[in-house]
Amino acid sequence: MLNDWSIIKLPEAIQFIIRCQHYEGAFAQEPRLESHAGSTYCAVAALSLANKLDSIPHKDRLKCWLLSRQVKNSGFQGRVEKEPDTCYSFWCGASAMLLGCHSSIDAVSDIRYLLSAQSPMGGIAKVPDAPPDVLHSYLSYVALSMHQHDQNIDTSWHFAKVDPSINLSEASLDWLRKNLWTTS
Numbered sequence: 001m002l003n004d005w006s007i008i009k010l011p012e013a014i015q016f017i018i019r020c021q022h023y024e025g026a027f028a029q030e031p032r033l034e035s036h037a038g039s040t041y042c043a044v045a046a047l048s049l050a051n052k053l054d055s056i057p058h059k060d061r062l063k064c065w066l067l068s069r070q071v072k073n074s075g076f077q078g079r080v081e082k083e084p085d086t087c088y089s090f091w092c093g094a095s096a097m098l099l100g101c102h103s104s105i106d107a108v109s110d111i112r113y114l115l116s117a118q119s120p121m122g123g124i125a126k127v128p129d130a131p132p133d134v135l136h137s138y139l140s141y142v143a144l145s146m147h148q149h150d151q152n153i154d155t156s157w158h159f160a161k162v163d164p165s166i167n168l169s170e171a172s173l174d175w176l177r178k179n180l181w182t183t184s
Contacts, residue, residue: 003181004095005050014052017043024080025061037069037078037091044095048165053098063101066092067158070106075113086117089143094164097146107147114140142167 001151017116020043025034027043040062047053056062062070069076069092076088089110096102117125117140123132145159168176 003177010050013048014047014055017046018055018057018118019061021057024065025058025063026065035065037066037076037088037095040066041091041095043163044098045112045167048098048167059099063096063099066096066099067101067104068112072107073109073112075110083127084113084145086114087126090139090146090167093143093146094167097150097164102146102150104150105147107151107153111144111147113154114144138150 011071018046020027020029020033020039022028022033024035024044027040028035029039032096044053044056045060047056050080051145069078069088071077071084075086076092077084079092092107093102096105112157114124116128117130117132117136119125119132122133123131123134123137125132126136141159142162146156146164148157148159149161160171162168162170163170163173166173
């Protein structure tokens with residue numbers, strides 16, 4: 001976060017991340033485990049922050065896997081054959097944005113799914129009709145922001161533009177760059 005890579009053995013870290021890529025193109029938490037949208041985001045974001053997105057093998061398979069996690073006329077699932085969950089709109093959406101394929105998402109269906117999980121008391125739940133929680137609310141709002149800014153969705157709500165690799169508003173990221181990151 002502070003742009004200090006001196007404590008990380010970057011080549012070894014990248015090799016480990018690449019070894020976690022599953023035959024489907026997505027990433028698991030460890031080599032030879034099942035792909036998951038959360039671990040895929042962590043891998044893609046880490047490679048993006050390290051300016052190593054070009055080191056991802058099977059990038060087309062990865063994009064296909066991410067986009068196929070969207071359930072028809074709904075939100076996203078985290079793994080094959082699972083039900084949609086609002087947080088995966090962020091995990092898959094942010095990964096897709098970093099890989100340049102976010103505009104291929106059915107934004108209207110995803111937005112509709114996210115908003116269907118809103119609670120009358122505030123916040124967004126994991127799934128419709130469940131109680132809201134902070135994690136799913138936050139990740140859903142970030143997913144809505146990505147749709148609003150990437151696909152120019154006209155809405156009555158306005159969200160700050162977010163940098164998907166660090167999951168932080170661009171204004172906050174600019175502040176970090178100006179005030180905390182070294183330029184050398």
